Amino acid sequence: MNDIPAHLTEEVHLAFPSRDHLAIEARKLDFFYGKTQALYGVDLPVERHKITALIGPSGCGKSTLLRALNRIYDLYPRQHAVGRILLDGHDVLADRKSLALLRERDGGDDAGMVRSPVDVAGLRARVGMVFQKPTPFPMSIYDNVAFGVRLYQRKSRAEMDQIVEKALRRAALWDEVKDKLHSSGLGLSGGQQQRLCVARGIAVEPDVLLLDEPASALDPVSTAKLEETLIELREDFTIVIVTHNLQQAARISNHTGFMYLGRMMEFQPTEELFANPRGQRTRDYVTGRFG
């Protein structure tokens, strides 16, 4: 027992919102890259129509947790999650292999769980993702936004025009691109490209939008614009954002989770976490003493 890392036995400080209002929730989530464990029993409640920020020092598991939520890790061999991820109360880790791993860990105690077949492609449409570096596809602005919609639905040209315009307006990009919709998305500035990726993500009307350090490659003006966009998108979507920028978390999020070496050490309403951090590690991190 001597080799249990100290932080795994430290007290955690978790003030969770009511389960009735959650869009997606991770419960007791472990994550493994091969034999290396990157998450330890992580709980993450994500309240609907709110912004939840994940902060913590490099390598603490923020991106891993985000990638688990829409099972994008499934695309990579030897990566697996053990635990529960509930989307509207349905366990998205309820396939045969994941359930076997869960039983191995927890025994047969899964009474009361809603089990339904997992449609992983459908899951990714409901839980969209925007990455750190803007990743427009090498195609027109219009086609970038229409891309995901075409994967899932058949639409007339007129309907698609409306969908593309609505997504670009919601991503606060319409005015800048409306006269060049058929130019390449790669010709936009970095900040515009990132808002294009947001437009592509929301065009399929996901329930949840995951953003992994979306402003880290942007200048301050583009960052401010993206932040404004996210605050407006909260009306229609639920957002989880990983950020190294503590001011950004404080400015835009409603809840903040502080992670450390694969563990959720503290989760509070954002103002609370920054004004009155309960744990010593959280305090040290938000006051800039490490990280």
Ligand SMILES: Nc1ncnc2c1ncn2[C@@H]1O[C@H](COP(=O)(O)OP(=O)(O)OP(=O)(O)O)[C@@H](O)[C@H]1O
């Ligand atoms: N593909 C991988 N294979 C093996 N280990 C990995 C892989 N990706 C991440 N890890 C490990 O998992 C742990 C968590 O990494 P993760 O990228 O989730 O952290 P993070 O908090 O997002 O870091 P950063 O802030 O630097 O982006 C780290 O120890 C990392 O080395």
